[in-house]
Amino acid sequence: MSAPAVWVFFPIALGGLLILLRNQRLITLLAGMACVLLALTALLLPIDTSHTIGSLTFRLNPSFEMLGRRLTLADHDRAWLALLYGASAFWFLAASSIQIARRLIPLGLVITGLLVAALAVEPFLYAALLIETAVLLAVPLLSPPDRKPGKGVLRFLIYQTLAMPFILFSGWLLSGIEANPGDLALVARAAALLGLGFALLLAIFPFYTWIPLLAEEVHPYVAGFLLWIFPTVTMFFGLGFLDRYAWLRDSAALPTILTMVGVLMVVSGGLLAFFQRHLGRMMGYAVMLESGFSLLGLGLGGSYGLHTFLLLFTPRLIGLALWALALSNLKEHDANLTLDGVKGAGRIWSFSSTSVVLASLSLAGAPMLASFPAHQAIWEGLARQSLTLTPWVFLGSLGLTISAIRVLASLVSAPDGSPWGARETRSQRVLLLLGWLCLFLLGILPSWVAAFWARLPALFEHLGQ
Amino acid sequence: MNFLDWAAFVVTMAGASGMLLRRDWRWSIALLAAAYLGVFWLVQSPWSISLAAVKLVTGWMVCAALAIAHRNAEEEAGDETAWPQGQLFRLAVIGLVLTVTFAGGIGLASWLGMSLPAAWGGLMLISMGLLHLGVTGQSFRVVLGLLTALAGFEVIYAAVESSALVAGLLALVNLGLAMVGAYFLPRQPEREQP
Numbered sequence: 052m053s054a055p056a057v058w059v060f061f062p063i064a065l066g067g068l069l070i071l072l073r074n075q076r077l078i079t080l081l082a083g084m085a086c087v088l089l090a091l092t093a094l095l096l097p098i099d100t101s102h103t104i105g106s107l108t109f110r111l112n113p114s115f116e117m118l119g120r121r122l123t124l125a126d127h128d129r130a131w132l133a134l135l136y137g138a139s140a141f142w143f144l145a146a147s148s149i150q151i152a153r154r155l156i157p158l159g160l161v162i163t164g165l166l167v168a169a170l171a172v173e174p175f176l177y178a179a180l181l182i183e184t185a186v187l188l189a190v191p192l193l194s195p196p197d198r199k200p201g202k203g204v205l206r207f208l209i210y211q212t213l214a215m216p217f218i219l220f221s222g223w224l225l226s227g228i229e230a231n232p233g234d235l236a237l238v239a240r241a242a243a244l245l246g247l248g249f250a251l252l253l254a255i256f257p258f259y260t261w262i263p264l265l266a267e268e269v270h271p272y273v274a275g276f277l278l279w280i281f282p283t284v285t286m287f288f289g290l291g292f293l294d295r296y297a298w299l300r301d302s303a304a305l306p307t308i309l310t311m312v313g314v315l316m317v318v319s320g321g322l323l324a325f326f327q328r329h330l331g332r333m334m335g336y337a338v339m340l341e342s343g344f345s346l347l348g349l350g351l352g353g354s355y356g357l358h359t360f361l362l363l364f365t366p367r368l369i370g371l372a373l374w375a376l377a378l379s380n381l382k383e384h385d386a387n388l389t390l391d392g393v394k395g396a397g398r399i400w401s402f403s404s405t406s407v408v409l410a411s412l413s414l415a416g417a418p419m420l421a422s423f424p425a426h427q428a429i430w431e432g433l434a435r436q437s438l439t440l441t442p443w444v445f446l447g448s449l450g451l452t453i454s455a456i457r458v459l460a461s462l463v464s465a466p467d468g469s470p471w472g473a474r475e476t477r478s479q480r481v482l483l484l485l486g487w488l489c490l491f492l493l494g495i496l497p498s499w500v501a502a503f504w505a506r507l508p509a510l511f512e513h514l515g516q
Numbered sequence: 517m518n519f520l521d522w523a524a525f526v527v528t529m530a531g532a533s534g535m536l537l538r539r540d541w542r543w544s545i546a547l548l549a550a551a552y553l554g555v556f557w558l559v560q561s562p563w564s565i566s567l568a569a570v571k572l573v574t575g576w577m578v579c580a581a582l583a584i585a586h587r588n589a590e591e592e593a594g595d596e597t598a599w600p601q602g603q604l605f606r607l608a609v610i611g612l613v614l615t616v617t618f619a620g621g622i623g624l625a626s627w628l629g630m631s632l633p634a635a636w637g638g639l640m641l642i643s644m645g646l647l648h649l650g651v652t653g654q655s656f657r658v659v660l661g662l663l664t665a666l667a668g669f670e671v672i673y674a675a676v677e678s679s680a681l682v683a684g685l686l687a688l689v690n691l692g693l694a695m696v697g698a699y700f701l702p703r704q705p706e707r708e709q710p
Contacts, residue, residue, distance in 0.1 A: 118681045180685040187692035191699065200655050200700050208696065209649055212662050215689070216669040223676045 054098045055115040055122035058089060058132055059168045066160030072153075079147035082156045086140035086163075093132035098125060122171045131287060132167065135280075138368050139163050142276050145372065148478040149379040151272055158192050159276060161185075166284040170291070176222030178288055179215045182252070182281075186211040189277055193269050203264030210251045210258050211281075217248030225296060238298055245292065245299075246308075252285045255346075256315045259339055263323070266335030271382065274331065275375025278338045279368060286345055286360075293349075294511040309350030310433070314440050314447075316343025321415070321447030324454040330381070330388040330407065333454050334374050337414045340451055341367050341422075344429055347444065351432040357514055358501075359428045365500045366421035366493055370414040373486035377406035380475055390457065395465030402475045402483045404462040408455050413490050415451035421490045424497035518631070520557060525633035525640075528554030532644035532664055533610045536651075537603060541586050544660060549579040551641065555667050558634040559674040567683055571670060574687040578663060578694040585698030586656070613643045630675040641668025659697030666690060 065085055069078050096102060101110045115122045124132065143159065146152040162185045169181035190208060194200040224241035228234065251258050266274045293300050320339030327333045341363065348360035378388060380403035385392030397404035409420065416426030426448065434441045473480065493500055531551030535544050552575025560568035621636030628635065645665025652658060670686055 118684075120681055177682070177685065180682070180689060183689050184685075184692060187689070187696055190696045194700070196699065196703075199702060202653065205653070205655060205658050209658060209662065212689075212693070213665070216666070216673070219673060219677075219682075220669075223673075 052109055053112040053115040053122075054124035054128075055168070055171055057092065057111065058124055058136070059115075059122060059164050059171065061085070061164075062089065062136075062160050062167075063164035066157045066162075066164065069157035069160065072157075075147050075150065075152040078156050079144060079152045082152075082160055083140050083144040085160075086136045086143060090133045090137035090140060093129045093136060098129065100126075120177060121173045122168055123173055124167075124171050128171070131170070134364065135163065135167060135283075138279070138372075141368070141372055142279075145376050145482050146272065148476060148482060149272060149376065151270060151379070154195075154270075155192060155273055155276060158188055162188055163280065166280060170284060170287055174222070175288075175291060175295070176219055179218035179222070179248075182285070182288070183212060183215040186281075189281075192273050192277065193265065201264065201268035203261050203266070203268045206261035207265055210254065210261055214248045214251035217244050217251065221245040221248060225292075228296070228298065232298060242299070242302070249285070249289055253282055253289075253342055254339070255312055255342065256319060259316075259319075262338055263327070263332040263335035266331040266338075267329050269331075271331050271334065271378035271388070272375045275334065275371050275378075278335070279371050282338070282342055282345075283364065283367075290349075290360075290511060290514060294514040297513070300513060306350045306352050309346045310436070310440065313343045313346030313348075313350055314443050316340065316346060317444050317447035318343075318450075319447075321450030323450075325450040325457075327454065328390045330378055330390070330393065330458065333411065333451075333458070334371070334378065336454075337374070337411060337451055338371070340447055341371075341414060343447065344416075344422075344426060347429050347433060348425070351429065351436070355428075355432055357511070359425055359432065362425040362428065362497070362501060363422070366413060366425060366490075369421055369486060369489045369493065370410045373406050373483065373490065374410035374414070376479070376482060376486070377403040377410065380479060381407065383474075390461045393458075394461050395463075395469060397459075397462030398465045398469045399472045399474050401471060401473050402480050404459075406483045406486060408459045408462070409487060409490055411451060411455035411458065413494070415455060416448045417452060419491065419494045421493035423494050518633075521561070521631050521633040524554040524557035525637045526554075527551070528558065528637045529614070529640055532641055535660055535664065536606055536610060536644065536648060541656065542583075544657075545579050545583050545586070548582075548660060548663065549576055551664065551667060552576060552579070554637065555641070555671055558631075558637050558671045561631060561634065562675045563678055563683075567678070567680060568674075570683050570687055571667075574690050575667070578690050581691070581694040582656075582659070582697050585701050589701035589703060609647065610644075613647060614640060617643050624672065628672070628675045630672070634671055634675065638668045638671035641665065641671065643668075655700035656697055659693055659700070662693055663690065663697075666693070 062085065069082060072078050096111060098111045099113050101108060113123055113125045143156050146155045165181050165185040169178040172178050172181060186208065190204065193204045193207065221241050221244035224237060224244065228237055228241055254262050262278065299305065317340050320336045320343055324333045324336035327336065345360055345363055348356055348363060350356065351359060381393055381396055381400055382388060384396045384400055413420035413422050416422050430441060430444065433444060475483065528551050531547040531554060534547040538544055538547065552572055555575065556568050556572035559571050617639040618636055620639045621632060624630065624639060625632045625635035642665050645661045645668060648661030648664060649658060652661065
């Protein structure tokens with residue numbers, strides 16, 4: 052049996068089968084169990100080693116060959132496989148509580164499988180085509196068949212599709228540079244094309260306009276899932292480029308570019324979140340801010356930069372999932388999710404309201420919450436490099452913090468004497484409480500998650516050495 | 517052969533420009549099909565005819581899928597208020613694009629060792645596709661713009677990459693885009709049977 056069959060073909064096939072089912076609970080149960088199983092397998096079963104269970108002996112081969120190309124999942128890939136499938140289990144299991152399982156899970160599982168294939172494929176330039184296929188499959192998730200697609204969906208499709216040619220062409224240029232590393236003109240062209248491709252994929256300034264539009268138009272939970280999985284996989288894909296090419300990794304300009312773009316993303320994300328009156332758009336801008344922090348982490352360079360970059364993944368996952376789940380509940384109170392519309396909702400949707408505020412504060416980097424340790428490490432690293440840039444990053448975080456306070460003010464501004472209550476179902480309450488617990492645990496004990504991520508840098512042979 | 521390359525360029529240019537000028541979906545799809553014919557010829561010189569035929573077959577399948585979906589769809593409301601509607605203005609922009617891409621095409625042809633019609637044709641298709649994307653808010657036209665830009669990229673990319681698997685995956689992406697275009701079209705309410 053090959054590892055790609057387990058972590059790529061099985062989830063794609065299961066997702067295809069689940070499209071045929073109608074029962075939300077069954078879909079959630081099957082997909083949730085499969086994802087948990089895949090995450091546990093990634094954690095516990097070494098690849099390319101013989102295993103014996105009773106009389107059965109088997110071995111997970113790292114490669115699967117197809118038309119002369121290979122999908123390879125080596126032993127050091129197990130950490131990110133566990134992260135991706137563990138997180139998918141988290142998203143899928145909660146989907147049933149808001150009655151969106153049938154829409155999200157089957158295609159979500161296929162998208163996850165395709166994105167894993169994108170990270171596993173060799174030569175790596177095929178990844179751009181697999182990511183584009185996943186983008187096309189995401190369209191039915193974003194735009195239900197009975198509704199005209201919004202501007203956000205169209206822009207998402209345009210920007211992600213335009214990224215593919217840039218990545219493919221830069222892949223060809225990079226192979227030329229490997230053969231002739233002294234050709235500076237070729238290096239400049241490849242760097243420009245690669246930068247544009249990743250700017251489009253990661254929605255980096257100025258190609259970010261689809262994120263807030265999408266977060267406003269689309270169901271918050273679907274938006275949350277896609278705004279988590281695409282940037283996460285794209286960042287791993289980008290790290291692969293950095294690890295593979297010494298000229299790119301050792302370029303003197305790269306840390307400066309990453310830092311400047313990161314600061315721009317953090318400042319624009321935070322300040323624009325401050326001016327929003329739509330809760331979904333605020334979440335969209337928070338995603339921008341988080342992408343900015345990831346770039347800042349990478350820009351710090353070396354092992355420190357890589358570790359802070361990786362440390363951001365789990366807090367982002369939990370913050371975004373909690374925020375999206377809570378917004379999905381609040382949507383029942385006010386379908387438009389505007390600040391005026393949710394006035395007083397904190398009294399009757401108390402768990403969801405608290406979750407929105409906690410998640411946004413966490414993503415802003417508030418102390419005691421999950422993102423704080425990673426943000427603090429980035430602030431510290433950045434302050435060592437440039438005291439001029441640090442206040443700007445602080446300004447971005449402050450923007451998101453104030454927007455969280457505005458949301459809180461709106462949620463609790465109910466007429467005197469309004470009764471308190473919790474309209475969430477029991478399963479929703481349990482999930483939200485679990486999210487709070489994770490936010491506080493990761494904020495207070497970040498070393499727990501750092502211990503898990505300690506295995507990830509091994510994935511990158513040269514980066515962070 | 518060179519004459520045929522230039523003829524293919526003219527067909528491609530006429531198709532891409534016509535899509536910007538004609539608003540009727542039947543004309544747009546027919547012009548896209550014509551552009552794919554030009555793309556096929558421009559791609560066949562670095563590739564073999566059989567591999568280049570994949571582009572033609574895929575392109576025409578894309579056109580067929582869009583046409584069938586459009587026949588069963590309601591007319592989409594226009595959303596192009598930000599863009600001057602005059603044909604003369606559009607012709608001027610097309611002229612500008614042709615001039616700029618000609619200059620780029622010469623450089624690209626010498627860099628990648630392609631024929632000038634292929635390099636100019638590829639850049640022209642990309643620019644026309646981007647122009648299309650910039651002027652429309654209609655989902656059908658957005659998909660047409662993306663398909664045009666991708667076709668241009670494929671002409672240029674064919675000069676540097678001749679892998680059958682890449683050609684197959686790009687064909688899959690084109691078909692996927694056509695499916696998305698068909699999915700976006702507003703469906704007509706089903707008529708009741710008497």
